[in-house]
Amino acid sequence: MRKRTRSRPVSPDSHSPPRPWDRMELPALPAAGGCVVASVMSWVRASPLVRDPGEDGDVFDEEADESLVVQREWRSHMQRRVKVKLRGGCGGALLRWVRGEGRGGVKKEGYRDGIDAGKAVTLQQGFNQGYKEGAEVIINYGQLRGTLSALLSWCHLHDNSSALISKINNLLDAVGQCEEYVLKHLKSITPQPHVVDLLDSLQDMDLCHVVPAEKKTDEATDERLCENNAEFNKNCGRSVNGVDGSSLECCRTQEHAHSEQPSLTWILEQTASLVEQLGVSIDVLQHLKQL
């Protein structure tokens, strides 16, 4: 036996305290020749509690029994072998059965793999779809915003009255609110729900009575959006029937177009009257006709 053991840090963490099952395994050790007491003793000796306070900086234990290292290596080696045996061949299933996962565990694992694979395939598709929709719908608001900004900068250049300027600013804010509202709705639409699925889940969840309530919330939001201006509400009722979302190609957004349209028409009307007040030709709004 060599006097010097393999370099081994003596921080207390690196030594697990002796456990009950150590006793079971130790007699089987082939050539280590150590007994439990020796092993424990070497552990105790190696622990910093017993160490000479003078050798604080020394991280290597010169006196520890080499057998402890051998024991530990042997133990981890055996554990690995047992695991390998169980995993190999039909061991995978056996190991899971033994671990009590059984059918559910295997299925869950497959499910997780499936989710990842399915997601990977459709994520880009969904992104492209959403991108197109978002861009097509929001560009209209952008155009309105840009037009109002142009008018605003025109007013600043020509030192128009501050009343008109603040009016344009208000309209710009209104466009922003509309935009945010539409965007929120766009994001929350689930893509192409199958009727059967919907009916199933509605039945499962017993949500039938909730749906009208949800609609009400939407209306409430609409009105909250509108309440900055009393005229909003009048327009809501009027234009819901009159305006269809012809500029939106996607039929899924059609019904949302209805809820977005009222305040947008109002903003357009206000913008038109503003253009008149500025003494600018109404042609300035020509490109917004498609809204």
Place this chain on the structure above:
Amino acid sequence: MAGSQDMFDAIVMADERFHGEGYQEGYEEGSTLGIIEGRQHGTLHGAKIGSEIGCYQGFAFAWRCLLHNCAAEKDREAAIAAPMNRFALGRLPRVTEGSRDWQGLRSKKMKVLESLIGLIEKFPYDDPTYDKLHEDLDRIRGKFKQLCSLLNVQPDFKISVERSGLSF
């Protein structure tokens, strides 16, 4: 012996089968989730681009009309309109020579304006797979800045803070 072999076979196959069943279910669920998740991100990004491009477009179209309008007005009431315009253009610090030549500056503005509109109309704003997306977007932004400085305006599109990061 054969019986025990079958039993193990059953266990092995069960493992495969359950995994396969789970995978199938997971795949369907994952496909739906992928579409939803992708759509959410896509909508946001698409909306950002749409909002930005729309702003430039609306701004450019409106200004084109305003400049035309302005020119017509100038032709009609040359005596009244000219000093006003000169006053407006006199505030341009950089284009001192141009401010004297109103026609020249106007045509320069129109040129930049038309080129901006051309860039925007060529830009496939609804296609995230367009390979020159960033390149073209940068050109549009640059052209827009150039136009603003020519017009001597600093437009505020009032894009909300949350979505102000238009670059992605």
